[in-house]
Amino acid sequence: MCQLLGMNCNVPTDICFSFTGFRARGGLTDHHRDGWGIAFFEGRGVRVFLDPQPSADSPVAELVRHYPIRSLNVIAHIRKATQGDIRLDNTHPFQRELWGRYWIFAHNGHLRDYAPVLGGRFRPVGTTDSERAFCHILQTLAERFPDGPPDARTLHATLRELAIEIGSRGEFNFLLCNGERLFAHCSSRLVYIIRQAPFSTAHLSDEDVSVDFDSVTTPDDRVAVIATLPLTDNERWTQIEPGTLLSFLHGAPEALGSTRTVAQPVTPPHGAPAPREAL
Numbered sequence: 001m002c003q004l005l006g007m008n009c010n011v012p013t014d015i016c017f018s019f020t021g022f023r024a025r026g027g028l029t030d031h032h033r034d035g036w037g038i039a040f041f042e043g044r045g046v047r048v049f050l051d052p053q054p055s056a057d058s059p060v061a062e063l064v065r066h067y068p069i070r071s072l073n074v075i076a077h078i079r080k081a082t083q084g085d086i087r088l089d090n091t092h093p094f095q096r097e098l099w100g101r102y103w104i105f106a107h108n109g110h111l112r113d114y115a116p117v118l119g120g121r122f123r124p125v126g127t128t129d130s131e132r133a134f135c136h137i138l139q140t141l142a143e144r145f146p147d148g149p150p151d152a153r154t155l156h157a158t159l160r161e162l163a164i165e166i167g168s169r170g171e172f173n174f175l176l177c178n179g180e181r182l183f184a185h186c187s188s189r190l191v192y193i194i195r196q197a198p199f200s201t202a203h204l205s206d207e208d209v210s211v212d213f214d215s216v217t218t219p220d221d222r223v224a225v226i227a228t229l230p231l232t233d234n235e236r237w238t239q240i241e242p243g244t245l246l247s248f249l250h251g252a253p254e255a256l257g258s259t260r261t262v263a264q265p266v267t268p269p270h271g272a273p274a275p276r277e278a279l
Contacts, residue, residue, distance in 0.1 A: 002092070002108040003032055004190070005076040006175040006226040008182040008248035012070035013223050015040075017211045019076065020065050021204035021231045026055030026078040029206040035091040036061060038076035039104045040069045041179040046102045050091045073182050075175045077106035082129075089126035093175075094134050096122060098142060099149045101178045105134040108228055109171030109187055130174075133166050137176070152181070152247070156256040159183055160245045175226065182248040184226045186240035191230055193237045194252055196222040205233040222251030 005022045007015050019038070027033040036055035040047045047069065055061040055078050077092035084090035093106040107130035114129050122135040122142070140162060141155075149155060159176070163185045166172050173190050176183040184190060195202075197220075199213035226248070230237040240246060247254045 002077060002079050002106075003030070003228040004106055004108050004173060004175050004226070005038075005074075005228075005231075006177070006182055006184060006224075006248075007071070007074040008177075008224045008226075008251055009072050010222045010250040011218075011220070012072055013221070014068035014070050015074050015076075016065060016068055017202070017204070017209070018225055018227075018231050019061075020209055021206040022076060022078065022227070023055045023058075023061050023065060024206040026058075026061070028056035032078040032080045034079040034081040034086045035088075036076070036078040037091050037093050037106070038064055038074065039093045039095065039177075040071040041073040041102075041104075041177065042069075042071060044101065044179060046095060046104060046179070048093070048095060048104075050088060052086050052088050052091050073177045073179060075104050075106050075177055075182070077108075082110045084126055084128040087126070090128050090131070092128075092130060094131050096134065096138055098138050098178075099145075101180075103134075103138060104175075104177050105137070106130070106175050107133060108173040111166065111169040111172065114166070114169045133172070133174075134176075136166065137162050152254070153256050156183075156245065156247050156254075159185075163187075163245050164243075173228070180249070181254075182224075182226070183245060184240065184248065185245045186242050188242055189228055190226065190240045191228075191237040192224055192226040192240065192246075192248075192253075193230075193232075193235055194222065194224050196251070201234075202232045203234045205231060224248045224251045224253070 033054040035052040037050040111129040116136040122139040124131040
């Protein structure tokens with residue numbers, strides 16, 4: 001299966017540290033060798049990098065790893081193909097426009113016999129179940145709310161309904177962002193961490209790299225990082241309960257009604273000491 005990485009912040013932040021570990025899973029420390037991509041929101045624009053090559057070997061990934069692009073919202077994906085050939089048009093994340101905003105989507109899982117009726121402006125370019133699901137989500141939103149976006153609570157409830165509907169076809173972990181909020185749906189496996197003051201030093205699981213966040217942040221900074229599996233081995237990550245859709249805004253989950261949230265810490269591997277509880 002694929003792996004997901006997302007970041008939502010209250011101030012523009014670079015993702016170089018997390019991406020360094022995440023990139024290694026694309027053919028170095030794991031077997032996800034069927035392409036990768038990353039999208040950075042910058043104002044109302046989006047900077048997207050895609051490559052059907054393994055991220056561990058990709059010169060484009062090496063550029064991103066050393067390029068401190070600061071963003072409030074980032075979505076990244078490394079692919080283990082289950083549907084669709086290994087080629088650029090099947091590489092996540094996918095991008096479309098709705099209500100005058102770009103939307104970015106990446107999926108981890110496999111949807112069986114999934115062929116929604118699609119027409120009009122939202123049609124897949126590639127052949128993945130993931131892009132079909134993305135088009136179906138946006139088509140449904142556009143049909144239900146033709147005059148513009150609904151309020152945050154209604155949008156969340158609609159996305160939750162769609163996640164249940166589409167998820168009935170199989171595994172449907174996904175990240176979705178419109179540049180303002182980042183939505184994370186857990187079907188089987190998704191974790192997150194909130195980094196805020198007092199900051200500490202974090203060490204990657206997939207690379208021998210550490211960073212002292214206290215030296216590169218301000219006391220007001222807050223960053224949420226969402227991933228398929230924990231990226232560090234000395235921090236406490238929170239497991240998202242399967243069947244839960246979270247909305248992240250300004251670096252923290254929002255309380256939007258019907259969301260089920262049972263937060264249970266993920267034990268650091270290899271006997272690493274348990275640090276302070278992340279909020």
